[in-house]
Amino acid sequence: MTITYTSQVATCRGFGCFWKLLFRWKGSIYKLVWPELLVYTIVYYLFNFLYRFVLSDDQKRIFENVSVFCQYFSDLIPLSFVLGFYVSIVVQRWWEQYMTIPWPDSLALFVSTSIHGQDERSRLMRRTVMRYVNLTELLTFIMISPTVKKRFPTLDHLVEAGFMTTNEQKIFDALDAKTSHPKYWMPLVWAGSIITRARKEGRIRDDFAVKTIIDEINRFRGLCGGLLSYDWISIPLVYTQVVTLAVYSFFLATIMGRQFLDPKQNLDKYNVDFYVPVFTFLQFFFYMGWLKVAESLVNPFGEDDDDFEVNWLVDRNLQVSYLIVDEMHCEHPELIQDMYWDEVFPQELPYTIASEAYRREPPQGSTANIEVPETEQEFLPMMEEEVDEGIDASMSCLKVDMENGESKAIDILKKKGISNSTYGIASSQPIPSRKPSMLSMLWHRMKSESHDNVRHLTVRPNASTTSFRQRRQRDLRRSSSRMSTSSQVTSRSPETFARNPTIATQDSAIFRMSDLSLDGQTPDVSSPRHKGRNSYDYDEPILIKIKRRDKDGHVILSQSSDDFESTNESSRGHILPKHKKPRLNKIYSEHTMNSETISPVDREYGHTDKGLGSNASIRTSIFQGDGDDFLSSDEDKTVVDS
Structure with missing residues (x-):
């Protein structure tokens, strides 16, 4: 049966608690080693007595040479490594076998x-x-x-x-x-x-x-x-044989190698003569005891003192099985409220007088004693953005013109009385670098695509062969340019709106196009300005105003949408069927007929009619209709740059 001593080593005080286990016999190392130790002691003293009292001087010299030889080569045996590794395998295997025992x-x-x-x-x-x-x-x-x-x-x-x-x-x-x-x-x-x-x-x-x-x-x-x-499947027999031969051959060599020789011969390391080799016996006790432990644990189902008590396990399992499935089946104590029913759970369970010394407070984290002063508990303020990203986006076209050496847009701003610092142009304050947002990257992407598309768009309003399909494609490209200049929406503080009132006006137009509002609320769907993204007005008239100026800035052509449509339709001889009314999308676009792009701020305040030379300002709505009813023509072209 397994020897249990856990109760005797529950608490370690003073010089330790293992001392009280050294004098136990059952399951002890003494019980395992004493036969081998007795034989080793007898053989050792037999050779010692032979050396001291039986051999002649010449024979003693031969005995001394053999003793030195055995002492030198016995130390070459890696006994500690071989035996220690073997015992570790055996102990691990012993515990795994216990964990494999089935319990019902x-x-x-x-x-x-x-x-x-x-x-x-x-x-x-x-x-x-x-x-x-x-x-x-x-x-x-x-x-x-x-x-x-x-x-x-x-x-x-x-x-x-x-x-x-x-x-x-x-x-x-x-x-x-x-x-x-x-x-x-x-x-x-x-x-x-x-x-x-x-x-x-x-x-x-x-x-x-x-x-x-x-x-x-x-x-x-x-x-x-x-x-x-x-x-x-046992531990390989080869390993067991190696360990056994290593231990026994080592101690056979120590019988001759650990003899005390005559000090008068002045042999190295043999200057002392004792009758009892204490450290040799201790070494035998340790190494042989280690081997005996491995021998007793290699099969824990045997009859050793520390083997598993399997017969007791058989009796216990049968009794417990019958108790669970028969005696205790469907039986349980009466359901009653526990003593902590009203308070849900006890704040603390009682202690006896003997256990009062073991009362402990609940464990706390390692930072429980760290206190941060009140003066250091305030959050640091976040850096306020001085330059509005939306204005930078809307005025990016002006900055590009400045880099290309075209300063005409700056002259226009000066005539309008608008400071350059409003848009962050030639300002004495440096513009801080900031990480571009997703909206800004989207704006730049749409802007580049819209410029590439508009450069290839051509319109001749006086031509009579322009089809509805071409007009539809042209207006869609113009709307993409408008959306590219209005898609950059950023959050601004009230102070920013107070400093620059044009921002609110610009953002309101942007939010109207995106079906949002400045306060983050959904606009009223009943308003004609806030119809759904996919909703179209079939009854609203289509208004196209076209103005042309000469080099001196005088208007040489002004034509409304009705006159323009009648002229074109009459010239083409094509009348749109009543059941095929063009659909009006709520996206507006603005383009100038020159390479200059007027900012949305000027556009919002109507500063697009003066000082533009021969530029033509076109404000149009986007047609959306059935493409199968439109005609195609390539004759009506006027170059438009955005």
């Missing part, structure tokens, strides 16, 4: 809670299943443990002990005649059949409970098979 408690709980019924048949099923489970474990122990084999040497002993019936014994005998393989799993097969029958009879109410029990039976079988595998 979990399976008994599943059987008790899943197989319902208080009648005799339900009780018989529960008890029979657990009897088969314990029979499987017992058959496994019989094959690996000498102590259990001595207790139940034959199947007749199992029948007499109540683990097996006579009919079951006949089935085992019949199988033994057919095969010699282990049949420890046979009772588990019978247990699975009983579980299936109980499900068919309605004693198990759902298939999930059946699966749970079958899985636990399979796990139990796997543990029993694991024990047989440990018994079958």
Whole structure:
């Protein structure tokens, strides 16, 4: 039986608690080593007596040379490494075998809670299943443990002990005649059949409970098979032989090498003469004891003092199994309120006088004692953005013109009385660098694409062969340019709006196009300005105003949409059917007929009519109609740059 001493070493005080274990005999190292130590001592003193009193002087010189030789070469044996590695493997294997021992408690709980019924048949099923489970474990122990084999040497002993019936014994005998393989799993097969029958009879109410029990039976079988595998596959015999030969050959060499020689011979390291080799005996005690530990633990199911008490385990498992599935089945104490019912949980459980010294406060984190002064608890203010990203985006075209040497836009701003610092142009304050946002990157991408598209767009308003399809494509490209200059929306503080009132006006136009509002609320859908993104107005008139100026700035052509449409339609001889009305998209675009781009701020205040030379300002709405009804023509072209 395993020697337990945990209670004696629960508390370590003073010089330690292992001293009280040194004088125990059962399971001790003395009990294991004393035969080998006695033989070693006798042989050692036999050679010592021969050297001192029997041999002649010449023979003593030969004995001394042999002793020095044995001492030198015995130290070359790597005994500590070989023995230590072997013992570590054995101890690990010993604990793993204990963890592989199957316990039927979990399976008994599943059987008790899943197989319902208080009648005799339900009780018989529960008890029979657990009897088969314990029979499987017992058959496994019989094959690996000498102590259990001595207790139940034959199947007749199992029948007499109540683990097996006579009919079951006949089935085992019949199988033994057919095969010699282990049949420890046979009772588990019978247990699975009983579980299936109980499900068919309605004693198990759902298939999930059946699966749970079958899985636990399979796990139990796997543990029993694991024990047989440990018994079958041992530590390689070569390693065991190496360790044994290393230990015994080392101490055979020390019988001659650790002799005390005559100091008069002035041999190196032999200047002292003792009769008792104390350290040699200690070394033998340690190394031989290490080997004995490995020998006793290599098979923990044997008869050593520290081997597992398997016979006790067999009795315990059968008793607990029957208690769970029969005696305690469907029985529990009366349901009553606990003493902490009203307060939900106890603030603290009571202590006795003896345990008062062990009262402890709940553990705290490692930073529990760190206190931050109140003066250092304030958050640092975030850096305020001095330059508005939306204005930078709207005036980027002016900056590009400045870089290309075109200063005409700056002259226009001066005529309008607008300071350059409003847009961050030629300002004395440096513009801080900041990481571009997703909206700014999207704006630059759309701007580049819209410029590439508009450069190839040409319109001749006086041509009569312009089709509705070309007008539709032209207006869509213009709307993309408008959207590119208005898509940059950033959050601004109230102080920024107070300093620059044009920002609110510009942002309001941007938010109207994106169906949003400046305060983050959804605009009123009933307003004609806020129809859905995919909603179109079929009744609104289409207004196109075209102005042309000469080099002196005088208007030479002014034509409304009605005149323009009538002229074009009459020239083409094409009349749009009534059921094919063009649809008006709520996206507006503005372009000048020169390479200069007027800022949205000027556009918002109407500063697009003066000082532009021969530029033509076109404000148009986007047509959307059925493409199959439009005509195509390439004759009407006027170069437009954005």
